[in-house]
Amino acid sequence: xxxxxxxxxxxxxxxxxxxxxxxxxxxxxxxxxxxxxxxxxxxxxxxxxxxxxxxxxxxxxxxxxxxxxxxxxxxxxxxxxxxxxxxxxxxxxxxxxxxxxxxxxxxxxxxx
Amino acid sequence: xxxxxxxxxxxxxxxxxxxxxxxxxxxxxxxxxxxxxxxxxxxxxxxxxxxxxxxxxxxxxxxxxxxxxxxxxxxxxxxxxxxxxxxxxxxxxxxxxxxxxxxxxxxxxxxxxx
Numbered sequence: 001x002x003x004x005x006x007x008x009x010x011x012x013x014x015x016x017x018x019x020x021x022x023x024x025x026x027x028x029x030x031x032x033x034x035x036x037x038x039x040x041x042x043x044x045x046x047x048x049x050x051x052x053x054x055x056x057x058x059x060x061x062x063x064x065x066x067x068x069x070x071x072x073x074x075x076x077x078x079x080x081x082x083x084x085x086x087x088x089x090x091x092x093x094x095x096x097x098x099x100x101x102x103x104x105x106x107x108x109x110x111x112x
Numbered sequence: 113x114x115x116x117x118x119x120x121x122x123x124x125x126x127x128x129x130x131x132x133x134x135x136x137x138x139x140x141x142x143x144x145x146x147x148x149x150x151x152x153x154x155x156x157x158x159x160x161x162x163x164x165x166x167x168x169x170x171x172x173x174x175x176x177x178x179x180x181x182x183x184x185x186x187x188x189x190x191x192x193x194x195x196x197x198x199x200x201x202x203x204x205x206x207x208x209x210x211x212x213x214x215x216x217x218x219x220x221x222x223x224x225x226x
Binding site: 032034036042043044045046049089093098099100102104105 | 116143145155157160162203205207209213214215216217218219220
């Protein structure tokens, strides 16, 4: 079955540091890949997505590239801000079921 | 667009009581999902509907949990009787078959069972 493995947290960075959160997946076929972000006390929001191999999703300075050869979808940002502090979830969707398989989430804290 | 609407936002109840959580999906979306989030187990899919029909309820923890979707704009998740281990944040999400598989989440209902 489908599964998503995310880098264990929590991650603590200083403002303007470089961020990488690793995500690898196992899936049959050609899934779509997503990063969702959850700010304190809120629901999950879509951050970015990629629907086919070699696609790059980007939003708010965050980027992730769909790497089929390494089954990865690592999230990166060149310079984090305090406002980026949140929990980040990697997820995949495949087939007609429309279900998302989520990773366990990575807590990011950015210090001023 | 108002987004996915959930009510109540917070619920505190005593063990044994019935709890009903409500969700209004985004208009035009034909998929609706119920999730539970806890520190111990993370984000779990409980059940999802397509065109108001339950498709997969394998994530529903036990018979105390039930979900309905009487029409395209309303769904409920009921717990009867509630237990302290049901304390969690419950999210509703919706998506459209007409586009990519992006799910849009509501703000969640924070449930505390004493």
